[in-house]
């Protein structure tokens with residue numbers, strides 16, 4: 293796993309479950325880029341908000 297922006301491997305990963313989906317929030321220690329990943333790949337912020345807004 294590398295940062296897609298600066299390609300460092302130093303990043304913080306926070307995993308959480310939102311609406312039954314396991315999400316990883318990746319935060320690059322070097323360039324401060326943040327992105328989300330699911331089992332299916334990188335998720336846009338809009339996709340995360342969609343998931344989080346579904347009430348079950």
Ligand SMILES: [Zn+2]
Nearest residue numbers: 295298320323
């Ligand atoms: Zn970076």
